[in-house]
Structures are given as structure tokens and as C-alpha cells.
Amino acid sequence: MNGLRVASLMAATVTTGLVAGIFGIYANAFMPGLAKTDDKTFVGAFQAVDRAIINPIFLGLCFFGALIFTVLAGLLQLKEKALPWIAVAFVLYLIVVIITISVNVPLNDAIKAAGDPNTIDVAAVRAAFDESxxxxxxxxxxxxxxxxxxxxxxxxxxxxxxxxxx
Known part of the structure; x- marks a missing residue:
């Protein structure tokens, strides 16, 4: 049981850290870099990256895995000193999941649904995307x-x- 308790907490920590890093890269490199591009490049690159990130490693193992591993770690630490820290981490990460699903994903889906950057009004698509x-x-x-x-x-x-x- 002790091994499972530690392993689940390690998995929660690592996957949560990986997702934080991915979102950090978007904030510090990807989006600032795209902000300096023309509309066609912005729309095409964003569409390609968003399609690429929808994969089992990111979605299953990392994004949703962090939530599942944190719940498991909390359940296995019910009578331990670490439980309050795990519980707060879970709530914060749950808020991240809710924001992602309710704000970022709909914006991502709209830009992908706009179509091929070679055949659409990329300026209108970029403006509707609402980068800020x-x-x-x-x-x-x-x-x-x-x-x-x-x-x-x-x-x-x-x-x-x-x-x-x-």
C-alpha cells in the first residue's frame, strides 16, 4: 500500500508538472511567437499545433491523467499529513481543467473549424479567435x-x- 501511495503521488506530481510546462511553453514561447506572424501563418500554425496536441499521451496520460492520479493519491493518503496539500492541488487542477474545457478548447475548436487557411478569410478568423x-x-x-x-x-x-x- 505504501508503494502504491508513493507511486500515485509521484504520478500526480509528474503529470501535473508536465501540463504546467506545456501551458507555460504556450504562454512564453508559442503564443508570443505566433503573435508576431501574419494572419495566415497564425491560423495555419495554430490549427496544426492544436490538432497535434490532441493525442493519447497529452490528453490521456498527462491532462486527464494528472486529475486521476491526484484523486488516487488523495484517496490513498486519507489519514496522512499530505492529504490537505493534495486536496488543494486537486481543486486547483480541476479549475484548470474547467477553464480549458470551457474557454480554451472552444476557441481552439472554432479556429480549427474555420477551414483551410488557403481558402478562408484568415484575418476574420484570427479576429474571431480572440487571442487576448x-x-x-x-x-x-x-x-x-x-x-x-x-x-x-x-x-x-x-x-x-x-x-x-x-
Whole structure:
């Protein structure tokens, strides 16, 4: 049981950290880089990247995996000192999932549904996409997700510390 408790918490910490990193890359490199491109490049690149990120490793293992592993870690730590930290991390990450599904994904889907950048009004599509809204909510995801990662890392430390004591 102790091994499963530690393994689930490690999995929650790692997957939450990976998602925080992905959202951080979007905030610090991808979106700022795209902001400097013309409309056709923006629409085409965003469509391609969004199609690519919809894969089992990101969606299954990382994005939803972080939520599942955090729940599992919490259930296995019910009587442990790490539980409050895991619980808060879960709530923060759940907010990230809700923001992603309710704000970022609909914007992503709309830009993908617009069609081939060679045959559409890319300026209108880019304007309708609302980059500033997408970026603002992504920054919220980065902040919440990073804090959740830190809380899980602290919970992992507490778990290791309690396991080391006789």
C-alpha cells in the first residue's frame, strides 16, 4: 500500500508538472511567437499545433491523467499529513481543467473549424479567435497548474519524510 501511495503521488506530481510546462511553453514561447506572424501563418500554425496536441499521451496520460492520479493519491493518503496539500492541488487542477474545457478548447475548436487557411478569410478568423482572451485564460492555467504542481511536490516531500521516520 505504501508503494502504491508513493507511486500515485509521484504520478500526480509528474503529470501535473508536465501540463504546467506545456501551458507555460504556450504562454512564453508559442503564443508570443505566433503573435508576431501574419494572419495566415497564425491560423495555419495554430490549427496544426492544436490538432497535434490532441493525442493519447497529452490528453490521456498527462491532462486527464494528472486529475486521476491526484484523486488516487488523495484517496490513498486519507489519514496522512499530505492529504490537505493534495486536496488543494486537486481543486486547483480541476479549475484548470474547467477553464480549458470551457474557454480554451472552444476557441481552439472554432479556429480549427474555420477551414483551410488557403481558402478562408484568415484575418476574420484570427479576429474571431480572440487571442487576448485565450492568452489571459492560459496565464491563469499556468499559475494554477504551477501552484498545484508545487503543492503535490510538497505532499511528496511530506510523504517521504513520514516514510523515513521509524
Amino acid at each position: 482572451r485565450w492568452r489571459a485564460f492560459n496565464l491563469v492555467r499556468v499559475a494554477l497548474n504551477t501552484v498545484a504542481f508545487g503543492l503535490l511536490a510538497w505532499a511528496l516531500y511530506l510523504t517521504g519524510k513520514s516514510n523515513a521516520q521509524p
